[in-house]
Amino acid sequence: MTARGPGRPRSESARRAIIKATLGLVDELGYGAVTMEGIARRAEVSKQTVYRWWSSPMEIVLETINQGAERAAPLVETDVFEDDLRTFVRRSVDGAHNSAKLLVALMAEAQRNPGLAPSFRHEFLERRRAVLHELLARARSRGAIDHGVDTNLVVEMFFGTLWYRLLAHSGPLDHDFADELAGALLALTLRPERT
Template identity: 45%
Template sequence: MNEQPARRPGRPRSERARAAVLDATLALAAEAGPAGLSMEAIARRAGVSKETLYRWWPSKIEVILAAMVEHGQVSIPLPDSGSLPGDLRAFLRSTIDALDGTTALLLRAVAAAAATDQAVADDVRDRFLRTRRAALGTLLDRAVARGEIPDEHTTPLVDFVYGSLWYRLIFGIGRLDHRWADETATAITAITATRQPPERPPLPPLPPD
């Protein structure tokens, strides 16, 4: 019985090419800024054909968003300290650490594009923002399971955190640093602190008949 030669797996090669594209996107953005990015330059730096690049990502914005998602997943781990204050502080500090100069420029660029193009806004929401909101939501869901916060608080708290972050990122209203991370974690802890109602004093005894 003749043995057939083993087929080379195609998936690892595709994963290597995908990683090369995302790395090339961040590297080119660091060198030339978002304006210096083009599909041709990304393909050339990554060593893939333009046809392959367009097959995976039909537009430059989608490549940038994929790179941002990958960067966030790698750079911002999900802590599990056993308490909401500890988890929030660690998560938000990691978020700030991942927000380097290149990342900030790319995020501002996609926000600007989303402001004038609804299709881009939909992509930013569905391909990037949803992943970051889900990550923070996981921490808040754990807090719900531990009884630290009510379930109905999770969505407003995600809005609170990322609304503050994007407000500062885009308009420069305040710094984005570890102090912001710590103060935001402290504020959320104070907002969501479970307070038991004060204990009512015992009623006086009824007078005898």
């Protein structure tokens, strides 16, 4: 969540410069070494400009990855559950592939930094989980998935598998992986007569 104060709207060029500076510093130094002063210096803006819109580097990073994830894998519903799930999984995997270095750095920092962990969990991880929960809930309400399916487990299986692939580098984050993972999730969720 951003901490914008009242007053002037954001300058789009300053906002882009701040985000680019933040992501560049996280990539080069690791999240733990990034400061608001360093971001301001790199972005060539005043500290007051940065603090006017965000209160910490984490807020900048979370806003950026949330916006990226929402663009990459929004809730899309066509009333064909199989297509909707495959689309969500593929777009989520693409987004993870494109942001892999940043996501891995944030997850690692969240394990070391107890102050960061709740923000990362609530402001990013739970928001992404909520999208898949909503997709499954809507499919269940239409009778597209079995009412006995534990949707919490389905969500855990998807994100657990995706994060394992990200963190352990156990294989590529590509369309083959996305399609295989979507197929496994569909096998768990579809009514028997539809499999």
